[in-house]
Amino acid sequence: MEDLTQRQVDILRVIIKEYSESGDAVGSEILEKKYKLGVSPATIRNEMVELAKKGYLKKAHFSSGRIPSAKGFRFFIKHLMKQKEMSTTDEVSYKNSIWDERSEAHRLLSQATKVLSQKTGLLSLITTNYGDLYYAGVGNLLSEPEFFDINLSRSLFGRLDEVPFWFRILNDFDQIEEDVMCMLGEEDFHDSAFDSCASVWGEFHGAKIKGMIGVVGPKRMYYEEVIPQIKYFSNLIEEIIKEQKL
Numbered sequence: 001m002e003d004l005t006q007r008q009v010d011i012l013r014v015i016i017k018e019y020s021e022s023g024d025a026v027g028s029e030i031l032e033k034k035y036k037l038g039v040s041p042a043t044i045r046n047e048m049v050e051l052a053k054k055g056y057l058k059k060a061h062f063s064s065g066r067i068p069s070a071k072g073f074r075f076f077i078k079h080l081m082k083q084k085e086m087s088t089t090d091e092v093s094y095k096n097s098i099w100d101e102r103s104e105a106h107r108l109l110s111q112a113t114k115v116l117s118q119k120t121g122l123l124s125l126i127t128t129n130y131g132d133l134y135y136a137g138v139g140n141l142l143s144e145p146e147f148f149d150i151n152l153s154r155s156l157f158g159r160l161d162e163v164p165f166w167f168r169i170l171n172d173f174d175q176i177e178e179d180v181m182c183m184l185g186e187e188d189f190h191d192s193a194f195d196s197c198a199s200v201w202g203e204f205h206g207a208k209i210k211g212m213i214g215v216v217g218p219k220r221m222y223y224e225e226v227i228p229q230i231k232y233f234s235n236l237i238e239e240i241i242k243e244q245k246l
Contacts, residue, residue, distance in 0.1 A: 002075065002079075003054060004051075004054070004056070004075075007039070007047060008047050008050060008051055008056075009079075009080070010037060011031065011037065011044060011047050011048065011051065012051055012056055012057070012068070012072060012075065012076070012080075013076070013080050014031055014035045014037070015031065015048075015051075015057065015066065015067075015068060015072075016068050016072065016073065016076050016080075016220075018030065018031070018034070018035075019067055019068055019220055020220040020221075020222065023145050023146070023218070023220060024065070025059075025060035025064075025065030025066060025067050026065045026066055026067065027064060027065040027066075028041045028042075028044040028045040028048060029041060031044050032044055048066055051066075051072070052066060055069055055071045055072075056068065056069060056071055056072035056075060057069060057072055068219075068220075069185075070184035070185040070186075070187055070188070070219070073184050073198070073219060073223075074182070074184060076223075077182060077223050077227075081223055081224050081227075082224060083224050083227055083228050084224050084225050084228060085228065086228050086229065086232055090119075090229075091232060094115065094119070094229075094232065094233055094236060095236060097111070097115045098111050098112050098115060098236075098237075098240070099240075102240050102243075102244055103244060105209055105241065105246045106132075108237070108240065108241070108246075109126045109128070109132070109134050109211070109237075110134050112124075112126060112134075112213060112233065112237055113125060113126050113134045113135055113136040113137075113213070114136040114137075115233075116136075116137075116213065116215065116229070116233060117136040117137025117140060117215075118137070119229060120137075120215050120217075120225075120226055120229060121137075121140050122137060122140055122141070122215040122216060122217035122221065122226070123135065123136075123137045123138055123140060123141050123156075123215060123216045123217065124136055124137050124213070124214070124215050124216075125166060125213070125214055125215075125216065126211055126212070126213045126214075127163070127166040127167055127169070127170050127211055127212060128170075128209055128210065128211035129170070129209065129210040129211065130209070131163055131167060132163075132211075133160070133163045133166055135160055138157065138160075140217075141153070141156075141216075141217065144217065144218050145218075146196040146197070146218045146219075147218075149196070151193055152193055152194070152196065152197065155191065155193035155194065156193075156194070156197065156216065169181075169183070169201065169212070170203075170210075170211065170212050173201065173203050173212055179202065179203070179231060179234075180200060180201065180202050180227055180230055180231055181200070181201045181202075181203075181212075181214075182198065182199070182200050182201075182223070182227075183198060183199045183200075183201070184198050184219060185197065185198065185219055195219075196218060196219050197216060197217070197218065197219060198216070198217065198218065198219040198221055199214050199215060199216040199217075200214055200215055200221075200223065200226050200227055200230050201213070201214030201230065202214065202230040202231055202233065202234025202235070203234060204234050204235070204237045204238035204241065205238055205242075206238065206241030206242050206244075206245075206246045207241070207242065207245045207246060208245075208246060209241055209246050212234070213230065213233060213234050213237060214230060215230065
């Protein structure tokens, strides 16, 4: 699978699981104790060194452990992750939560960001081809350890006043074929302050409105849960605005 052995894939998988749950850099000792990998701590250490050389892991500041890089998360999302299917109850809940606002675009999109932030526990945003920006859930991020970093929080919250920044992301969506776009860390945000950040976006098109809805949060967010919600909600918004000729 790409340039990794099966053992390296297995180790990368559990490192991402452990890091996503704890937020702490991962060492070989905890992997050996907590996960049945069938190899010694020394072998795990050696494989972690190889994963780092290949760019899938990186060293954390002030720790001997490793954390997944953007490349590591991208590999996980593409090859290892199993998306969790949304329940019919969740789908109905999403639809009912915005249905009453369907006739007016501003109210519909404003309500949609509030609902998505509540459902995911992340910061949610919508940007449109009219240069509008809606967001909700700023407070959700303040409970995440990554956002205890004042430089990251200041940079992100400052971006909420910069509509052109998010509009450029909307334009970037036109360059990809996938129905969901994941932005991971510094290389995608083009800003070193965002290295521990990630976002997931889905696009929608109506008669007049074109836009995207997404979430921003820690790079260790649960993509297997977030991605299906973004897919469903962006498709639902598109269905509504087409019916309403918005």
